[in-house]
Every structure is written in structure tokens, then in C-alpha cells.
Amino acid sequence: QQQVKQSPQSLIVQKGGISIINCAYENTAFDYFPWYQQFPGKGPALLIAIRPDVSEKKEGRFTISFNKSAKQSSLHIMDSQPGDSATYFCAASRVTGGGNKLTFGTGTQLKVEL
Amino acid sequence: DSGVTQTPKHLITATGQRVTLRCSPRSGDLSVYWYQQSLDQGLQFLIQYYNGEERAKGNILERFSAQQFPDLHSELNLSSLELGDSALYFCASSVGRLSSNSPLHFGNGTRLTVT
Numbered sequence: 528q529q530q531v532k533q534s535p536q537s538l539i540v541q542k543g544g545i546s547i548i549n550c551a552y553e554n555t556a557f558d559y560f561p562w563y564q565q566f567p568g569k570g571p572a573l574l575i576a577i578r579p580d581v582s583e584k585k586e587g588r589f590t591i592s593f594n595k596s597a598k599q600s601s602l603h604i605m606d607s608q609p610g611d612s613a614t615y616f617c618a619a620s621r622v623t624g625g626g627n628k629l630t631f632g633t634g635t636q637l638k639v640e641l
Numbered sequence: 642d643s644g645v646t647q648t649p650k651h652l653i654t655a656t657g658q659r660v661t662l663r664c665s666p667r668s669g670d671l672s673v674y675w676y677q678q679s680l681d682q683g684l685q686f687l688i689q690y691y692n693g694e695e696r697a698k699g700n701i702l703e704r705f706s707a708q709q710f711p712d713l714h715s716e717l718n719l720s721s722l723e724l725g726d727s728a729l730y731f732c733a734s735s736v737g738r739l740s741s742n743s744p745l746h747f748g749n750g751t752r753l754t755v756t
Contacts, residue, residue: 559740563747570643570731570747571684578741616684622740628674628697629745631684 530554533617533632540639546604548635550617555598557619561629562591562602565614574615575602607639644668645748647732653754659720662751664732666713672696672735673715674745675707679728690715691737722755729753 532551540546552560561576577584577591577600584591588607593600604611617632644667654660666673675687686699690709701707704722709715719726729750736743 561744568749570645570733570749572643572747573744576741576744620739622738627738628686628689628699629739630686633683 529633530557530630531617531619531632533635535635536633537636538638540604540607540637542607542609542639542641544607544639546602546607546611546637546639548602548615548617548637550600550602550632552598552600552619554619554621554630556621557630559620559622560591560593560600561618562589563616563618563631565616565634571616604637607637609639609641612637612639643746643748645732645734645746647730647748647751649751650749651752651754653756654722655756656722656724658722658755659718660722660753662717662719662730662732662753664715664717664734664748666715666732666734667746670734670736670746671713672737673709673713674733674735675701675715675717676731676733676747677728678731678750682728684731687717719753724755727753727755 530553562574563571564574565571588605590603614634618629620629646665672691674689677685687701689697707717731750733745733747
């Protein structure tokens with residue numbers, strides 16, 4: 528079953544606009560929620576990560592919001608730039624207990640147009 | 642540069658053949674993970690090793706096997722290859738258990754094409 532559901536599958540945003548990607552987590556045991564950015568021909572690179580006891584984390588133009596009760600998070604990219612065009616993945620894992628692997632969402636292809 | 646090194650970058654082989662993918666983790670990282678990325682399946686976890694021992698297994702086919710050596714590098718062996726095995730194979734490493742203090746870092750992958 529798909530434990531990490533990501534939407535939308537693709538997104539086109541105008542330069543300077545806000546890109547929003549959503550993620551829902553099926554497994555209540557998840558307690559580590561990173562987001563990754565992947566450019567063509569490269570491996571995924573850690574963008575930003577959040578713990579479930581934090582509702583929002585901001586790094587530059589990138590902000591993650593997290594709703595623990597709804598088991599959802601969102602990535603907001605403010606003032607989107609053409610250089611942000613990439614595939615974005617949300618992911619989740621358990622810090623404690625068994626199964627310490629990252630489970631990924633299906634990815635969102637973002638294209639920022641001039 | 643993540644510090645995770647994967648070789649080769651590209652591999653083209655025929656059905657039925659066997660290949661070996663190699664990964665050197667970041668300096669200081671004890672845990673190595675293998676992921677498969679295909680267009681229709683996304684990033685799928687295959688297997689994890691920690692300091693030479695297998696720690697977790699995903700949907701890894703019986704035709705696939707991996708190991709982590711004493712110097713911490715890892716190899717993923719794929720045998721009896723089928724067309725459907727064509728994909729990007731990523732190695733990733735972390736210091737220990739995944740957390741904010743021990744994030745997962747990916748290499749740039751090996752693109753396998755089976756013809």
C-alpha cells in the first residue's frame with residue numbers, strides 16, 4: 528500500500544509565484560519527514576526536513592508546514608524561480624523502532640515558467 | 642556533491658546477464674541504502690546495510706543481492722536481468738538511523754538499460 532501520498536503529480540508555476548506541493552502520510556508511526564529535490568541526471572538531494580513536534584520550518588524561500596493530527600505536510604516555494612524546476616519528493620521514516628528506511632511519495636514535477 | 646560515489650554511471654547489458662553496481666558511502670557514514678527509481682514506480686527501497694550487516698529489506702527481487710564490505714563500500718548484484726529491470730539505481734548513505742541529525746544522502750545513480 529502507498530504509505531506516502533503526494534500531489535499534484537505535476538505543477539506549472541509562473542516565475543515569482545508560489546509553488547505548493549502536498550503530502551499525506553498513512554503510517555502513524557512516521558516521525559521524520561524530509562523533502563528532497565531532484566534535478567535530471569542527479570540523485571535526490573535533501574531540501575528540508577521537519578519533526579512532528581514542529582508545525583512549520585522555513586529555509587530561505589522553502590517552507591514546510593506540518594499538521595500532525597491530519598498527518599499531512601505541505602512544501603511551499605515562495606517567489607518560484609526557473610532554477611527551482613525539478614522533481615520534489617516528500618518522504619517519511621521512523622526514527623525509533625524498526626523499519627528505519629525512507630518511504631517516498633511519487634514525486635511532483637515542478638516547472639517554473641518565465 | 643553529496644559525497645556518495647556510484648559506479649558505473651551508465652550500464653547497458655542484455656537480458657539474462659548479470660551486473661554489479663558499486664557504491665562508496667560518504668566518509669563516516671555506516672549505513673548504506675539501495676533504491677530503484679523507475680518512471681512508473683518512483684523511488685523504491687531495496688535494501689539497507691549498517692556496518693556490514695543487513696538491517697532492512699524492501700521489495701528486492703530474489704535475483705538481486707547486495708552486500709556491504711568491511712571498508713563500508715557496498716555492491717548491488719543484479720542477475721538474470723529482464724527488460725523491466727531497466728531503471729536508475731541509487732545508493733544512499735547515512736551516519737546511522739535516519740533523523741534530522743542523520744539524514745540520507747544520495748549518490749547520482751547508475752542508469753541500467755537492459756536490451
